[in-house]
Amino acid sequence: MKKIIAFSGSNSSTSINQQLVKFMASQLKEVEVEVLDLRDFEAPVFGTDLEAEIGSPESMKALFEKMSSADGFIVSTPEHNGYMPAVFKNTIDWLSRMGRKVFNEKPVVFTSASPGGRGGASALGQMLGVMPHQGAKIVGSHSVGSFFDNFKDGSLIDGEDKEAIKKILSELEATV
Ligand SMILES: Cc1cc2nc3c(=O)[nH]c(=O)nc-3n(C[C@H](O)[C@H](O)[C@H](O)COP(=O)(O)O)c2cc1C
Numbered sequence: 001m002k003k004i005i006a007f008s009g010s011n012s013s014t015s016i017n018q019q020l021v022k023f024m025a026s027q028l029k030e031v032e033v034e035v036l037d038l039r040d041f042e043a044p045v046f047g048t049d050l051e052a053e054i055g056s057p058e059s060m061k062a063l064f065e066k067m068s069s070a071d072g073f074i075v076s077t078p079e080h081n082g083y084m085p086a087v088f089k090n091t092i093d094w095l096s097r098m099g100r101k102v103f104n105e106k107p108v109v110f111t112s113a114s115p116g117g118r119g120g121a122s123a124l125g126q127m128l129g130v131m132p133h134q135g136a137k138i139v140g141s142h143s144v145g146s147f148f149d150n151f152k153d154g155s156l157i158d159g160e161d162k163e164a165i166k167k168i169l170s171e172l173e174a175t176v
Pocket residue numbers: 008010011012014015016017018077078079080081082083113114115116118119120
């Protein structure tokens with residue numbers, strides 16, 4: 001069975017992006033899904049001096065190894081001041097130094113979620129612009145805005161967001 005790795009770019013214990021990722025994972029029927037939490041892969045702030053001193057942190061090696069086993073990815077990013085959060089950028093910086101592209105030329109669905117109306121669309125737009133350079137073959141994307149109106153009891157409520165998410169997930173299942 002093909003394997004999807006799903007995670008959010010958040011280190012919040014109450015992350016709405018992680019909640020969205022878990023919901024998306026629950027919708028996949030044809031593939032195995034492993035949901036990761038960046039809180040289990042803490043890393044110091046990347047710097048070339050630190051890298052020269054320690055190489056890669058064990059946490060980043062472990063994450064890289066897990067990602068190597070995946071046939072595809074679901075990634076949901078929060079938006080912090082218009083950008084992806086520092087913890088997510090830091091993770092990508094470490095992973096980008098390990099000898100092959102982070103997403104390994106595999107299919108990826110990118111989403112974002114925010115309590116605001118735009119749903120983190122700026123951060124999502126950055127993903128779509130930069131992650132192909134990290135080997136992401138983007139098969140779909142969607143921003144979920146007004147999260148607390150649109151997500152109840154672990155699930156997106158029926159409506160446009162849920163339909164859009166279903167569509168990109170079926171693209172992912174068809175592509176892996
Ligand atoms: C430092 C900071 C900056 C933020 N900037 C934005 C922003 O630019 N756009 C936005 O929609 N929400 C912004 N937010 C609100 C986040 O969307 C909200 O905290 C969301 O829950 C973050 O996702 P997470 O729960 O998955 O970590 C910001 C939150 C923080 C803490």
